[in-house]
Amino acid sequence: MVAPLFKKIIYKINYGTLKNCRNISVTVMNLKAKPFNLNNEQIEWVNNTLSKMSTDDKIKQLFVDMAAPLPPEIVKGIVAERKYGGIRYMNKDGATVSKLIETYQQASEIPLIVAANTEAGGNGACSDGTEVGNETKISATDDIKYAYALGGVSAREAKAIGCNTVFAPIVDIHKNWRNPIIATRTFGSDGKKVAEFSKAYMEAAHKEGIACVCKHFPGDGLDERDQHLANSLNSYSCEEWDKTFGHVYNEMIDAGVEGIMVGHILLPAYERKFNPSLKVCMPATLSKYLLRDLLRKQLGFNGLIITDASHMVGMTGRMARRDIIPTAIAAGCDMFLFYNEFEEDFGYVKQGICRGILTAERLDEAVTRILAFKAHLNINKPQRGGDLSVIGCADHKKIAEEVSRKAITLVKSNGANVLPINIKKHKKILLVHHDSSNPFNVYTGGKKQKYYEIVKEELEARGFEVELYTPVLAQLLRADENQIRDIMGKIYSSKTPVASFTAKYDAVIQMADIPANSVVQRIDFALTKGSIDMPWYVYELPVIFISVNCPFHLFDVPQVQTYINCYDGNAYTMRALCKKLTGEEEFTGISPVDAFCGCEDTVW
Numbered sequence: 001m002v003a004p005l006f007k008k009i010i011y012k013i014n015y016g017t018l019k020n021c022r023n024i025s026v027t028v029m030n031l032k033a034k035p036f037n038l039n040n041e042q043i044e045w046v047n048n049t050l051s052k053m054s055t056d057d058k059i060k061q062l063f064v065d066m067a068a069p070l071p072p073e074i075v076k077g078i079v080a081e082r083k084y085g086g087i088r089y090m091n092k093d094g095a096t097v098s099k100l101i102e103t104y105q106q107a108s109e110i111p112l113i114v115a116a117n118t119e120a121g122g123n124g125a126c127s128d129g130t131e132v133g134n135e136t137k138i139s140a141t142d143d144i145k146y147a148y149a150l151g152g153v154s155a156r157e158a159k160a161i162g163c164n165t166v167f168a169p170i171v172d173i174h175k176n177w178r179n180p181i182i183a184t185r186t187f188g189s190d191g192k193k194v195a196e197f198s199k200a201y202m203e204a205a206h207k208e209g210i211a212c213v214c215k216h217f218p219g220d221g222l223d224e225r226d227q228h229l230a231n232s233l234n235s236y237s238c239e240e241w242d243k244t245f246g247h248v249y250n251e252m253i254d255a256g257v258e259g260i261m262v263g264h265i266l267l268p269a270y271e272r273k274f275n276p277s278l279k280v281c282m283p284a285t286l287s288k289y290l291l292r293d294l295l296r297k298q299l300g301f302n303g304l305i306i307t308d309a310s311h312m313v314g315m316t317g318r319m320a321r322r323d324i325i326p327t328a329i330a331a332g333c334d335m336f337l338f339y340n341e342f343e344e345d346f347g348y349v350k351q352g353i354c355r356g357i358l359t360a361e362r363l364d365e366a367v368t369r370i371l372a373f374k375a376h377l378n379i380n381k382p383q384r385g386g387d388l389s390v391i392g393c394a395d396h397k398k399i400a401e402e403v404s405r406k407a408i409t410l411v412k413s414n415g416a417n418v419l420p421i422n423i424k425k426h427k428k429i430l431l432v433h434h435d436s437s438n439p440f441n442v443y444t445g446g447k448k449q450k451y452y453e454i455v456k457e458e459l460e461a462r463g464f465e466v467e468l469y470t471p472v473l474a475q476l477l478r479a480d481e482n483q484i485r486d487i488m489g490k491i492y493s494s495k496t497p498v499a500s501f502t503a504k505y506d507a508v509i510q511m512a513d514i515p516a517n518s519v520v521q522r523i524d525f526a527l528t529k530g531s532i533d534m535p536w537y538v539y540e541l542p543v544i545f546i547s548v549n550c551p552f553h554l555f556d557v558p559q560v561q562t563y564i565n566c567y568d569g570n571a572y573t574m575r576a577l578c579k580k581l582t583g584e585e586e587f588t589g590i591s592p593v594d595a596f597c598g599c600e601d602t603v604w
Contacts (some may be wrong), residue, residue: 016460029302029338032379034302035257041375045380054369055350058367062336065084101161119169120132125158130189133146134185134568138245145188146557154201160391165377168205170182171252175222181226190592191244214259216262218270219263235269258304264314265283267281289333304335306334307335307336310339321340326349376399410563411591420506420581420583423463428467430507430509433450433451434514452511454571455578498537502541523557548568558601
């Protein structure tokens with residue numbers, strides 16, 4: 001029997017001491033409407049599948065696993081027991097991940113949502129995928145066709161390895177240069193541009209048959225905290241939110257986005273609009289007011305709601321985990337991204353039903369949306385394998401190279417005309433580089449050629465003499481106790497004579513590669529009292545400062561008169577940079593964020 005057009009689910013939540021929810025809530029699901037647009041056959045599959053599931057099976061569908069490249073027999077055993085609703089996997093090469101996904105799907109009684117973080121290209125699907133560029137870099141081209149291209153490359157390469165969903169685009173709006181989450185993971189500070197570029201990305205992904213889950217509702221970009229470590233705050237009033245983040249989500253929902261990832265972000269203005277007596281607010285992942293009142297009812301979102309990673313402190317720090325897990329589903333989330341420990345979290349959902357936090361009806365609603373998401377993708381039918389030859393193909397790399405040429409931005413060029421550099425005036429160059437001391441970033445960086453090595457190589461091929469300077473911190477890490485004492489003694493007692501420095505070099509290029517998604521994005525000059533690391537000599541020699549990653553380093557070097565943002569350190573970006581430094585190509589990038597960080601002195 002075919003399900004009726006509208007399915008009403010009424011449920012009562014007994015929160016006890018838990019706050020942030022009304023007693024009664026009504027949800028209307030229309031599976032024939034967007035974003036799922038199911039036909040009668042697909043709706044019948046959803047209903048028949050749901051009717052055959054035990055309560056345990058339904059609970060298991062709520063979880064998205066971080067899949068690991070384990071032996072096939074182990075994978076099959078895990079999947080048969082845990083019956084996940086979806087997976088997101090470790091970032092291995094395309095061939096390896098493709099086989100892993102195939103194993104997961106073959107072992108799954110109900111087909112899996114298979115997702116990838118393709119925020120910057122196919123490299124978010126597999127390690128040999130094409131990195132086109134982060135969203136800020138795409139936006140710096142000031143051409144929406146590259147947002148469409150990013151979505152197309154991402155979807156094709158994800159599809160090739162067996163993905164059916166991408167956790168993209170990021171629709172946050174950059175309003176605070178200190179924000180550690182979206183410094184380069186946003187199409188910029190203009191909400192209208194964010195909406196248009198995000199829709200272009202999604203249009204291309206949909207053309208390839210890939211579903212999109214945009215993020216992070218209700219909107220990141222105002223606070224300067226990292227939700228991995230603490231919840232963050234969207235401090236806008238309801239009116240401000242409606243004009244900015246609300247506009248973006250309205251546009252994405254109207255355009256048919258299938259899923260929305262919810263961040264561990266508070267939006268007090270809207271929570272108190274729906275409950276004026278509310279004193280303690282909750283992040284959106286635990287807020288009935290933000291999910292069921294704002295997102296479902298006011299914005300009319302009919303698709304899948306998934307949490308951001310459920311073990312992030314922004315969520316886990318708000319109440320006991322035994323309460324968090326059932327409360328998230330009761331509040332309106334349909335799926336968990338990851339888990340802390342599977343059996344424990346599974347048990348918390350089950351206990352939540354017994355405790356009256358979560359009802360069977362609300363569980364059915366969540367699982368119905370999960371199944372509808374799958375039916376929308378037609379993954380209830382056998383799937384053909386993808387074409388791995390598209391991964392990292394020449395056409396995709398050509399797009400990435402073109403984006404780099406278009407995006408690199410000359411933010412500041414004051415005073416003496418340093419650019420373009422040439423052999424006659426700037427033959428002897430000192431290249432100083434600043435890198436992150438975070439061991440995780442060192443680990444993920446791999447053994448590929450360093451950004452500064454590429455620049456040195458490219459400039460030397462053009463006849464420049466380039467000397468690499470070893471930063472003080474790197475010197476100390478390599479030194480023994482006596483050498484450390486000697487290095488520190490020189491820094492604090494015998495400064496570099498200006499004359500000897502200026503006599504040796506014709507110009508200095510400073511480059512910083514501090515990841516933009518770190519809590520501290522600043523350049524650490526703590527050990528550089530008068531050393532060459534810090535560009536104190538901008539009026540002694542021509543100095544060019546280049547930010548490889550984070551676009552906000554001008555805040556730390558306001559004295560610099562020539563400043564460039566590259567947005568990443570890929571080889572094709574560094575090659576394009578060198579062409580611009582030497583005048584072979586013009587700078588065409590337009591900064592989509594405030595690279596001057598709202599300061600007057602950074603402009604001077």
